[in-house]
Amino acid sequence: MNHLPLIIKREYLNKVRNKSFIIMTFLSPIIFMALIGVVAYLTQLNNDKIRLISVLDESGLVKDTFKDSEHTTYHVLEDMSLDDAKDLSKETEAYGLLHVDKIQDLKNLSKHITFYSEESPSINTISDLENQIEAKLTNMKLLQNGVDVDMINASKISVEIAQESFDGQKTSKIDSVIKIAFGGALGYLLFMFIIIYGNMIMRSVIEEKTSRIIEVIISSVKPVQLMLGKIFGTSLAGITQFLIWTILGFILMFVLSAVFGIDLAQVQTPQQQMVQQAMENPELNMRIQDVLTAFYNLPLLNLVLAFILFFIGGYLLYSSFYAAIGAAVDNETDTQQFMMPIIMPLVLAVYIGIFTVVEDPHGTVSTVFSFIPLTSPVVMLMRIPFGVPIWQQVLSFSILVGTFMLTVWFAAKIYRVGILMYGKKPTYKELIKWIKY
Template sequence: MKTLFLIIKREFIAKVRNKSFIVMTFLSPLLFVGIAVLVGYLSTMNKDKATEVAIHDEAGFLKNSFKSDKNIHYTDLSAMPFEVAKDTASNSYEGMLYIPKVDSLGQLKDKVEYISESSASMDFIGDVEDVVDSVLTSNNFKRLELDEVKIEAARETSTLKLSKFSGEESLKGLNEIKVFIGGLMGYMIMMFIIVYGNFVMRSVIEEKTNRIIEIIISSVKPFQLMMGKIIGNSFAGILQFAIWLVVGLLLMFIAQNVFGLQMGGTASVSPEMMEAAQQTAGMEKIQSYVTEIWNLPLGLMMFCFMLYFIGGYFLYSSLYAAIGAAVDSETDSQQFMLPIMLPLILGVYIGFFTVINDPHGTVATVFSIIPFTSPIVMLMRVPFLEPEHYWQLVVSVVTLFATFIGVVWFAAKIYKVGILMYGKKTTWKELYKWLKY
């Protein structure tokens, strides 16, 4: 145990004293905050600049239906000949709406054309189609002698009320909020595994390449060396994450409250829009969502986050250490990286596409127990778990740590042979042979 502690201490100190580690620890929050400020600034640059669109309506049916607003400004060029209007629009406008001459309004259903060098956005296309549909529908009402005013007055909009069997009111979008919170924690674990698992692999490759490993292995067991590297790098990573969080929040607070800079998408939300949103949604509704979030099993979620953080990182880091021992350079490791990355990617997709619709379904349950995907999928399921599902959580955690012990045993056998192998390109067949030694 004393030897393992010394290895952990050595790895931790070697990592935190590294110049690139120190630079990136304090530079990364500056970059993130700088990017957020840049996005906020860019979002305000063209906020008041409307897109110029020309209209050439030969039929004269639609040109008065397109109303300019702060985003799009329409200019009527219908008085010009078509070719002249087209040339003018190509030089001075984003594009031109062309409405050909037809005998009746109903013939314009599929005749309206937008001419532009660049592709139109889906929002613009939808807005134009809505205007055309509205005019055509109104014309059909008149043609069929229907009272449009009475029809519109007869329209009703229903609202589905959500509640629990206990009688408590439930809220729309609560499932999405739960999945987002769980997914965010799972994503953090995945990024930590990828970044600091690679640190473990590079550390092994570096010592193996420099032949330092031959001296170290003479006084410590390969298993102790592997575990020391995993734990030492994990402590360094946790320290770096903590510094990022503190420095990042401090910089964001200073940028917003001292210098008055807007962050990200919030820069495009004006006080008037916020006031309108509050009047529309109501502060009581916002308070209801906040209350629902606080009613989530936050203690259980944080406890599970720590368990899966430790179990997931140790599970995958042992594989990274084995790969580092099996290859002579980082380039040679690429053939072994895909099998490690696939379960993590699969966990993200399974989580977002199954948990949100059926958190207790067969697919979500199975992949929340499989140890290579459970750190992501189960964290998305935790906000949905009821007491009768806790046995699944227990099975998932036990399976994860049991698999970690098994993987460490296999990885240690590869590590024990691989750290002293040089100059030979490692294949999957070779790795299988090493497991028998």
């Protein structure tokens, strides 16, 4: 197989010298970071906006409930009708008007509260108002029933069950969250890499086949060498592109922050903002330490090595399928009938990882699918953070490598025949015949 390095070099150089490859390699992170920058800038503008909410409480029960916050100011209106309050709110360009009817019955009052606004208010704003009013009315109802609210609050006890293995290793709920996040991220990264660069290998085979260049190449190179060369060469090009994206991403983040004064940390969802406010609580600040402890408890060395091995093994396995499909057809349209059997195991692996590994990482379903080669790269990567015996990892990887070698042998037979077949749409029955040649 002394021609293999030459084929890998040729495929790699063809990819990285391609104009579209170069343009997308440098343009994609610029577009992505520009999009993030625009979102960050708009978010900053939105965060700087202070919302004025008028409050007309005709019942007089909840008007003292509302406290001004960093982005919301409450203006309590007195002695005016609802129509006058609406007109005043429009004149002052208030975000909205909260109206409470003149009802003293607390139970009925909850059904006579209305928020008026020019446009639909945000969900967070309405939820915040509801929470404040609900807490106030609940406390008032308890007092009416002769219940000491302060005593109830003082009697609340927070329970957090400590977790520890039989070997004495302490864990927590946060440990599980961190493990799920790491395993899910690694599995999803592999899933996306296979989809993106597997298709690149398939397109490369189709292009050379339709241009008839393959007829010249195949006269001096064995089909299996050519197929492996395309897989390895395209993979190296993909890794190169990924590394450039990562480096450019960090550089552009620095440029956006330093030159344009855009704080990328401002790109937050309302849920993240609420979490950030909650973390200012001294009690919750202690959880940061728990998160750091959970991170250090991860089998990081095992994760890194397993990720590299299963990433390479899983990618090469699926790449051989993509190369065989590319050789069997004449255009990308004809590939659709063969793509489903390839995509389904990947989708199943992600589904098993999200809904089964998270709930029971050492259960029968999770364990079995972490040994099946078509799903093991994703499922095993999601299981490892929860602690998987080394012998299971070695066995799973060995099965994956063995399946890859067997798949390459079968794929090479399809590749050998299909690469010279033109003008006919192959069927599964014909593919089986090609394997027997």
